Amino acid sequence: MSSAALLLGYGLSLALAAPALARAGWPERAPRLGIWAWQALTASMLLSVVLAGLVVTVSTAPVSGGLGDLLQACGLMIRAHYEAPGGPAVAAAGSVLALAVAGRTGWCLTGSLLGARRERRAHARVLALVGTADPVLGVTVVEDARPAVYCLPGLGHRIVLTSAALAALEPKALTAVIAHERAHIRGRHHLVLAYAGALERAFPFPAIFRAAAVQTRRLVEMAADDEATACADGPLPLAGALLELAGPADRGGGSAASLAAGGDVAPRIRRLLGPRRPLRRAVTWIGAMAAGGVLVLPFVLAAHPAVAATSVNACPLPYSQVPSPSTPCGLTAASATW
Structure with missing residues (x-):
C-alpha cells in the first residue's frame, strides 16, 4: 500500500478519535x-496530510543522485517503494495539498501570534495610564466597579x-487568584491558546480543531x-473567588470574564470541591510518551519506504544493459559482434 494512503488513513483515524478524547x-x-x-493529536493530523502530499512526489522526483546518495540506497528502489498510481498528476496534486495545508497553518498561526502581541502592547499602554502598581501584591490595580482578575502574558507580563475585585476578595482568595494567573504566565498558556485558536480559524470544518480549541481553553484553566x-x-x-468574580449567569453555567474565562464556572467549582483523583505519575509519563508517539508516527510512515530501500544491495539494471540470452555471459549484443 502507498505510504501516502497510510498517512491519510492515519490522519482520518485521528480525526475520528477526537470525539472520544473530548468525552474522556x-x-x-x-x-x-x-x-x-x-x-499532539492536531499537529499529527496536519503532519499526516502534509507528508502524504509530499511523498507522492517522490515517484516522479529525480532522486537517483540525491536522496539515493544521502541514504546510500538505490534511487530506483526508493522511487519504486513510494510509487503510487496516477503519475505526475497525483504528484502535482500532492504538492499543492502539502503547500496549501502548511501555508494556511503558518499564515493563521503567525497572524494569531502577531495580532495577540499587538493587542497586549496596546493594552499595556492603556494600563500604564490608568493602572496603579501594587508592589506588595505585585499586581496592577485598575479602578472599576466590576470585579475582574486577569493576566497580560508575554514580555513584561503583569x-x-x-478595585472591585481587590475589595471583594479576602486575603486567602486573593492569594489564590494571583497564583492562578501566575500559573497561566509560567505555563505560557497564551501560546497554547493561540495555537489551538489558529487551527480552529484555519480549518473550521473538521470537528477535531473546534473540539481541540474548546477543550484546550477548558484545560488551561483547570491546570492553573x-x-x-x-x-x-x-x-x-479559589472556589470562593470564582463564585465572587462570576456573575449570576456564570454561576448557572454561562461563560465569565477574566478568571472564569476558560469555560463554565460551575464544573470548575465542582472539580475543586470534589475528591481529588490525580493520575499516578507513572500513568502520566506513559500518557505523555504515547502522545509523543502519536506525533512522531507520521514521520515514521513517511520515511519507512526510503529506509526500507537501504536494505537493497544492488539496483536493477536498465533494460538495455541486460545481457541477451544468445550472447556470451557478461557481453552485450554490441560487444559480441565482430
Whole structure:
C-alpha cells in the first residue's frame, strides 16, 4: 500500500478519535497531559496530510543522485517503494495539498501570534495610564466597579485586578487568584491558546480543531486551578473567588470574564470541591510518551519506504544493459559482434 494512503488513513483515524478524547474523563484529572494530548493529536493530523502530499512526489522526483546518495540506497528502489498510481498528476496534486495545508497553518498561526502581541502592547499602554502598581501584591490595580482578575502574558507580563475585585476578595482568595494567573504566565498558556485558536480559524470544518480549541481553553484553566490550589490553603479560597468574580449567569453555567474565562464556572467549582483523583505519575509519563508517539508516527510512515530501500544491495539494471540470452555471459549484443 502507498505510504501516502497510510498517512491519510492515519490522519482520518485521528480525526475520528477526537470525539472520544473530548468525552474522556482523564484529562480533568491531568489537565497538562490533556493539553499535550490535544496538541499532539492536531499537529499529527496536519503532519499526516502534509507528508502524504509530499511523498507522492517522490515517484516522479529525480532522486537517483540525491536522496539515493544521502541514504546510500538505490534511487530506483526508493522511487519504486513510494510509487503510487496516477503519475505526475497525483504528484502535482500532492504538492499543492502539502503547500496549501502548511501555508494556511503558518499564515493563521503567525497572524494569531502577531495580532495577540499587538493587542497586549496596546493594552499595556492603556494600563500604564490608568493602572496603579501594587508592589506588595505585585499586581496592577485598575479602578472599576466590576470585579475582574486577569493576566497580560508575554514580555513584561503583569497581573491586573480591578478595585472591585481587590475589595471583594479576602486575603486567602486573593492569594489564590494571583497564583492562578501566575500559573497561566509560567505555563505560557497564551501560546497554547493561540495555537489551538489558529487551527480552529484555519480549518473550521473538521470537528477535531473546534473540539481541540474548546477543550484546550477548558484545560488551561483547570491546570492553573491545580497550581493555585497547591499554592493556596486548599481549594476553598479559589472556589470562593470564582463564585465572587462570576456573575449570576456564570454561576448557572454561562461563560465569565477574566478568571472564569476558560469555560463554565460551575464544573470548575465542582472539580475543586470534589475528591481529588490525580493520575499516578507513572500513568502520566506513559500518557505523555504515547502522545509523543502519536506525533512522531507520521514521520515514521513517511520515511519507512526510503529506509526500507537501504536494505537493497544492488539496483536493477536498465533494460538495455541486460545481457541477451544468445550472447556470451557478461557481453552485450554490441560487444559480441565482430
